[in-house]
Amino acid sequence: MTPVEVRVPTILRPHVGGVASLTAEGATIGELFDGLVARYPNLRGQLITEEGELHRFVNVYRNDDDIRYLGRLETPVSESDVVSIIPAVAGG
Amino acid sequence: MRVESILDLIGNTPLVGVHQLSPNPDVRLFAKLEGTNPGGSVKDRIALAMVEAAEGEGRLQPGDTILEPSSGNTGIGLALVCRVKGYRLKVVLPENVSPERRQLLEIFGAEVLPSPAAEGSNGAIRVAQELDKEGDSVLLYQYGNPANPEAHYQGTGPEIWADCPEVDAFVAGLGTSGTLMGVGRYLKERNPAVQIVAVEPPAGELVQGLRSLDEGYIPPIFDPEMLDRRFIVRPKESVEWTRRLAEECGVFAGLSSGAVLAGAAKVASAMERGTIVALLPDGGWKYLSTGAWTEDVDVVVERARRLIYF
Numbered sequence: 001m002t003p004v005e006v007r008v009p010t011i012l013r014p015h016v017g018g019v020a021s022l023t024a025e026g027a028t029i030g031e032l033f034d035g036l037v038a039r040y041p042n043l044r045g046q047l048i049t050e051e052g053e054l055h056r057f058v059n060v061y062r063n064d065d066d067i068r069y070l071g072r073l074e075t076p077v078s079e080s081d082v083v084s085i086i087p088a089v090a091g092g
Numbered sequence: 093m094r095v096e097s098i099l100d101l102i103g104n105t106p107l108v109g110v111h112q113l114s115p116n117p118d119v120r121l122f123a124k125l126e127g128t129n130p131g132g133s134v135k136d137r138i139a140l141a142m143v144e145a146a147e148g149e150g151r152l153q154p155g156d157t158i159l160e161p162s163s164g165n166t167g168i169g170l171a172l173v174c175r176v177k178g179y180r181l182k183v184v185l186p187e188n189v190s191p192e193r194r195q196l197l198e199i200f201g202a203e204v205l206p207s208p209a210a211e212g213s214n215g216a217i218r219v220a221q222e223l224d225k226e227g228d229s230v231l232l233y234q235y236g237n238p239a240n241p242e243a244h245y246q247g248t249g250p251e252i253w254a255d256c257p258e259v260d261a262f263v264a265g266l267g268t269s270g271t272l273m274g275v276g277r278y279l280k281e282r283n284p285a286v287q288i289v290a291v292e293p294p295a296g297e298l299v300q301g302l303r304s305l306d307e308g309y310i311p312p313i314f315d316p317e318m319l320d321r322r323f324i325v326r327p328k329e330s331v332e333w334t335r336r337l338a339e340e341c342g343v344f345a346g347l348s349s350g351a352v353l354a355g356a357a358k359v360a361s362a363m364e365r366g367t368i369v370a371l372l373p374d375g376g377w378k379y380l381s382t383g384a385w386t387e388d389v390d391v392v393v394e395r396a397r398r399l400i401y402f
Contacts, residue, residue, distance in 0.1 A: 011302050046305060057308025059296070059322075064358065066322035086324065087296035090213035090235065090309040091267040091402050 002079040004032055009087055015042040029060060030073035032083060047085065048073070057088045099176055102129055102136045103247045107255040107369065110341045113333075115357050118365035122256055123337075123353070124248075127345060127375030131172040132165075132196070134248075134373045138270055139169030141243035142232040143177065152230055154178055159229040161207070161216035163267075163400040164193030165374060166234050171200030182229060184220040186212060189400050192378035210301030212400060214309050235268050236312035244274025252369050253282055260366035263356040265348045265373055266290035266322065267402050269314035275371070276318040290322040291355035293330065293348075293402055323358060325351040327396040331384055333357075334376070338385055344376040347384060347401040373402075 003023040008016055016022060016036075024039075026032040030048075037043045047055055052073075054060060060067045061084045067075040077083060095101060107122045114121040126134035146152040157180040160170055167183035174181040181202040185194060188209035197204050205223070207215040217235065224231040234240050252259060252275065262279055264271045269290075276288035296302070327347075334350030337343040349372035356370040376385070382399065384392050 009297050010300060011305060055305060056310070057305045059324075061324050064323045064325065066324070068316065069319060069321045084294070084297075084324065086294050087299070087302055087305055088308040088310055089296045089299050089302065090217055090311070091265075091292055091295055 004077045005082045006032060007084040009085055011087055012046060016040050027076060029067055029075045029077060059086045059088050097176060098130045099140060102140050112340050113336060113353060114360045116360045119360040119363050120367045121356055122369050123343060124369060124371045126373050131169045132374055135165035135169040137243045137247055138234060138240045139166060139173045141239045142237050143173050145239035146230060157229040159220055159223055159231045161220035163213050164189050168196045171197050171202040175200050184216045186216050186400055188398055190378055190381055192381060212295060212299040240268055240270035241274035241313055244271050245278050249275040249278025256369055258367045259286060259369045261287040261289055261359050261368045263289045263291060263352055263359060264371040265352055265402055266292040268311050271371060273313055273318055287320045288318055289355060289359055290319050291325050291352050293351060294324050294326060298397060323355045325354045328393045329354040331389060331392050331396060334384055345372045346374040346376055346379050347396060348373050
């Protein structure tokens with residue numbers, strides 16, 4: 001499996017040793033996140049709910065594209081992709 | 093054209109070809125210039141619609157005070173409407189917006205109540221909801237007010253359909269989501285194949301005052317099912333496309349318009365052929381102080397990172 005860059009927002013950095021970006025392995029977003037939660041148990045419940053869905057107030061982008069409109073957690077990723085986790089906040 | 097009131101000039105904005113910005117020669121690109129509204133932005137539409145809805149429901153009486161959280165444009169639109177109709181207005185405005193937004197609010201006589209920059213628009217909403225409990229003003233609350241998407245269902249959507257029935261994709265910024273919800277519903281009723289595409293800045297990355305994910309916010313009027321795609325556009329791309337609009341098309345538009353064009357270009361690249369309508373929320377006037385057209389791109393981008401420009 002190939003490593004994929006995952007960018008972590010300020011609010012989740014305390015759970016991953018303070019870094020803004022890390023790499024994870026997996027062929028889909030869901031696999032990347034499973035790997036991250038295994039490495040950083042405090043992320044449990046922050047990204048994925050107990051029902052296995054994306055957290056309501058988390059938006060995840062493969063490059064610039066919201067994965068909710070691609071394949072959700074099944075969205076495939078490859079080495080050249082950058083995955084960004086961004087909290088949902090008010091705009092406008 | 094002759095009208096009785098400045099409010100009669102809200103809406104009916106022009107649709108202008110900016111095809112030279114399309115990365116795909118088989119995709120035509122049209123820009124709907126909302127900066128031509130009298131208050132200078134798309135938000136004039138919802139300002140008037142929300143006030144008229146509140147009047148119709150008997151929630152507003154002459155001399156009442158309206159309260160609204162706004163990063164600027166909705167506040168400015170409301171200030172204009174309130175001046176003409178004789179209401180007082182309090183706008184909760186995040187501290188990190190361009191100074192021109194604050195100046196315009198003051199020109200139209202609004203009282204500006206600052207909310208902490210570190211909380212972004214979330215903070216403006218929080219402060220407005222606290223003030224609303226005092227009960228001496230009427231909170232219109234654009235994020236949850238059905239008159240917001242309705243203004244676009246009644247106005248913006250039909251205007252686009254009348255000018256461009258061949259539209260294949262509609263691209264707009266996602267703030268309250270009112271534009272996308274109202275135009276999206278109208279266009280999909282006419283042609284279910286129309287793609288509705290949202291563009292937004294990485295606001296959640298930039299809001300430093302967020303303490304937990306559960307302090308996040310989704311506007312009550314937002315229905316994610318209405319969208320077909322949603323793109324993040326970073327400040328650098330927004331500034332670059334804002335410049336291209338001016339330099340290559342002579343269209344002087346605000347920073348969120350650059351973001352919308354960047355999103356439209358991505359859609360154009362992914363299409364075989366067709367027509368895209370991109371909604372440009374405001375003109376460039378309120379962003380002159382950011383140096384967006386005149387200073388070094390990297391300097392402007394750093395400034396834009398700290399600014400709410402959607």
